[in-house]
Amino acid sequence: MNNRWRARRLASAALLVAAMAQAQDARQIVEEAQKRSESASQRYEGILQVIGAENRIATKRWVFERLGSFGRSKALLRFTAPPEVKGVALLIMNHPDRASDQWMWRPAIGREQRIALQDRSTRFFGTDFSFEDLEERDVNQFDYKLLPDEGGQWKIESRPRKPSQYSYSYLWIDKSKYTIRKAEMYNKSGLVRVIDYRDFAQVRGIWTARTTEVLDVKRKSRTILKFDKLEYDIPLKEDLFTVEALRRES
């Protein structure tokens, strides 16, 4: 009887250790993926296609610039086409310890507008991204758990530590290149979004997906974002990424 009890305790202790080791592994994998994609700055021209439920396609273009990396970056996204949306811009200031600050600039009424935290789960201008999806995330903002491999890739469960629209996500990570191939986001009621990363190419040593496809599960609509003229580590001025600059640049 005494033995039996001891055996049980040993077993649970062993399980606990295993779980910790796994967690460690999952976090290390994500950390590695983050490290491999790290760059001081980034610039690309995006081509955005929203394919609605009726297969109606709307195309938009934007220029994306980022300065700094994981957790501390600032990003500016400015629409260039079609003409009726040209000039609309989104400024994102990421913070390691809390949700990002976001501002939208609307040239036609000549003013910026803060995107409130409560609104981050809303769709980003009719695309299938939400405002939150545009934030850059640091590995430290999540808890990870390694799940059994799928299709030769690691499958990792990630749970946000800060308030988020998502309860948890699954990430699929390539074992050789440490690139994220697929992500599934879940909230309380189930699967919300699926993001596929494709067309990987190496730019300045960084494997980057040049096509990102988001599927909104509920609405059954897709958004395809293609990266064009992708550059890393280019010189960008810090003062470009301010609210004042938004005004100035329009």
Add this chain to the structure above:
Amino acid sequence: MKFKAVIQLRGVCKQFDGKRRVTALEGVDLTIARGEMVSIVGPSGSGKSTLLNLIGGLDRPSAGEIEVDGAALAELDDDGLTRVRRDKIGFIFQFFHLLPTLSCLENVSLPLHLRGWPRKKIEQRARELLDLVKLGARLDHLPDELSGGERQRVAIARALSVFPPVLLADEPTGNLDTSSGIEILRLIRDLHERLGSTILIVTHDAAVAESCARTIHIRDGRIAKDVRR
């Protein structure tokens, strides 16, 4: 026999159309001479009141002809009938039918007013008539303040107001005590003698009937007997 007919009925019928058709009078022929005083008797529902109403122009016969003092009633419209009533006939009702809101004098004046007489003349005549029925002292009394017999006397005065050739009385004593009844009968007889009016009296009262020179018995809408004394 030489007399001038003041009332003439030929084949007069009267039916009432209700849920059940009731024949009140059937083929009545009757001639009444000027100055006659006739009583009409018969059991309840025999048609005697109907006969009186037809002669008085209050109602129209279903068939037959009625002539009163030369006027053929069938040919007259409502206003014509009214004119006959106004000029040729005086009514005396069992229930007096005085207007309760008018004084004796006013009640008697009423038919004269309706003919548009000048006011002075009306008052003079009304006073005369009320004197005639021995009510000269109660000119301004309302009907409510009079006894039954007195009310009937007012009614008689009213009936006489234009000295009509024909006086029709429907149970004039029917609503009166015996002594008042006798008094009224006496008054009627007296007037008949003094004014020479033709008088028709519908009555239940044997005494009243017998006081007339002629009595017509009606039964089931027909003249059963025509007795002259």
Add this chain to the structure above:
Amino acid sequence: MILLRLISWPYARKHLLRILLTIAGIVLGVGVFVGMHTANQSVLAAFRSTIDRIAGQTQLQISAGEPGFDEDVLDRVQNVPEVRAAAPVIEATVSTDKGNVLILGVDMLGDRNLRSYDLEGADESIDDPLVFLAQPDSLIVTKTFAAARDLRINSRIPMRTMDGDRVFVVRGIMKPGGLASAFGGNIAIMDIYAAQKIFGRGRKFDRIDVALRDGVTLDEGIAELRAAVGPGFQIEPPSSRGPEFEATSRIYELGSNITSVFALFIGMFIIYNTFAIAVTQRRAEIGILRALGATRGQIRTLFLSESAMTGIAGTLAGIGFGVLMARVMTGYIGGLLEEVYGVAQSAAAIEVAPWIVGAAIAMGLITSLIAGLIPARAAAMVDPVKALQKGSYLSPGEGENRSRRKWAMACAVLSILALMLNRYTPVFYGGYLLAVMAAVLLAPSLSLQVSRWLRPVLKGIRPVEGGLAADSLIQGPRRTSGTVAALMLSLALVISLGGLARSSYRSISEWMRIALNPDLFVTTAESATARSFVFPASLAAGLRGIEGVAEVQLVRSVRVLVKNVPVMLVATDIESLARRARLPAIEGDGDQMYRRAAAGEGVIVSENYARLHGARYGETIEIPAPEGTLRLPVAGIVRDFSDQQGSILLSRDVFIRYWHDDAVNIFRIYLKPGASEAAVRQRILDAYGTRRRLFVLTNGDLRNYVMRITDQWFGLTYIQIAVAVLVAVLGIVNALTVSIIDRRRELGVLRAVGGMRRQIRHTVWMEAIGIGAIGLVLGLALGAAQLYYTIEIARRDLIGIDIGYAYPFTMALALVPVILSAAYLAALAPGESAVRGSLVEALEYE
């Protein structure tokens, strides 16, 4: 109740027309009550549902009156942890070629946290949200709105904005239901920041709609939000916007209540009249019943049951009639909402609330029972022996008349006593009731007196018929007094309503002469009261520079809540106002009050504000403002008709300081001597009319506008007058019908002894005209007293302004031919029925 079936029902069936006429009063009284309240309730319910629809999941709304508040409040609200979502809103009404539409300016990003717009198309989304936001001319309209104007996605629709005429583009169409059904679909959604610009609102919001996190109670939410935004803000559930409308509709409700009570009162007399006569006519029947062993109690119960049945029949018909009336009136009341909300509210469904039905039945029943009381007692008193004697009439007891006169005198004395003590509201209303009672009790004696005066007149017209008619009036008070009382009350009501209108117009004209004396008014809308758009203060300099302009007054008028009641705050240059348009002080010193107000040391309140909200001269008023609570003493009270709920005049500088708002609603412009009104008007339009939304009204335009509003205000009054006249006419018809039936034998005798048809008709007609004339004399006289009370009630409880006493002589004169010819027309049918029909039956009629 076997008696009811055996005795009453055959009688009622025989006299169906009479019964119908008898219940007419109840039908109208109940109908007006049910109609008005149902219409009000239905519109209110529709309005509440509109508020709910617009509110969506909003639990609390933060607002600071019409001026709105700065944008940064939103951050503070969104940072409150208890808040799940907070979305700013701007509301504005814009007129289109097909009526007004409410534009809801919302934050397109966050608003869906609170409201759901079901949009057309499977995408359930605006065609392109980015385009919607990028282009400030974007508009989401409702399917109904689009269908009415044949609009599709990307259709263009022109509207007048602060920047002049602008074309908007439909970028989304909402499916019917929910938000899209608010205001019958006359609602459109725009981005709030675009709306700020288009409506000239600067960086301000009208309100913030808040949804709380799960588990947070409303009270906790209010407390946290209060701490976050500070005083000067209202934080309330959306449903509490109802009272604003209720305050407007309350006046109409009270007014219609008075009409209802009058109609019922009149109905009571008509019932009394009919039953009193029925008792006389049915004496023999009662005698037989008594002879057969019916007790007095049974007879009384029989007659009371009959009147109760009549009352219920009338009530049921009245409820039906009321529902019909409600359909008509909802449109009217919905229009009133336009004043509050800018968009007409139509009631989709008319629902009669159970309490209205209950109250209506109670009213109808009580009225008819009271009306039946005296006749029932008379019936119970019938002596069986006498009743069975044919041919005798029941004459009205002189004793009854005498005791009535005694009571009347008592009522009159008490009502005069009440007048002396009329500071106390219950005493005042009691006195009012007593005065009416006195008049009603005196009506028979007075009508007798007037009949006596009339006799020679009628006799002069036609000796026989006139005399007979007059005698019938004099001798049959039982027959006529009820009608005369009903007629008297109706006419008194007409006179008092007409007088109220006349006094109001007189008083408003006087106010306009002093207060609205500028030559031109520059406004943002055709109507001077629309406050959706505002001007920037900077426009004043431009206007001053226009040739011919002598002086420009900047007026900002906003509705704010003071002690939770919406009150009009008027901020302007007091010094200039005192110089140009000085209203006489009702309380306070005329010079000093303007000086103090100009210096920002006090406010001048309108008489109705003081009266309705109990503010006294010298007392300090607290007005919540975004800057904090403004506390200023009442420096004076003036008679001002600017607003139904009352207005507070304060210095523009103070307003700007406390509300951070220097916008202007109206510029009042005085011209230099000799300058042409038309020329200056054209110069202003040339300078600004094309560039911005701007209207220039001349003094005459504005006065006409005020008069039009006043007319609209009195629209219901005229309906009430029509109802009163209708009841009066019905009363006459009833009385005559009853009178003819009652006098059938009498008229028969008249015909038997030689009365021509023409003569009989004339008698009936003259009697009718006599009743009309008596009613007129008494009604116009009672109207004078009634008008005094009405004006007093208006002053105390309705508009709060002493509008002064002005007897409506023109209306009184106009009523004479109206009532006399109504009486004549009413007499036509009874007159015919008097000469038709069997004479024999008439003579035997009992």
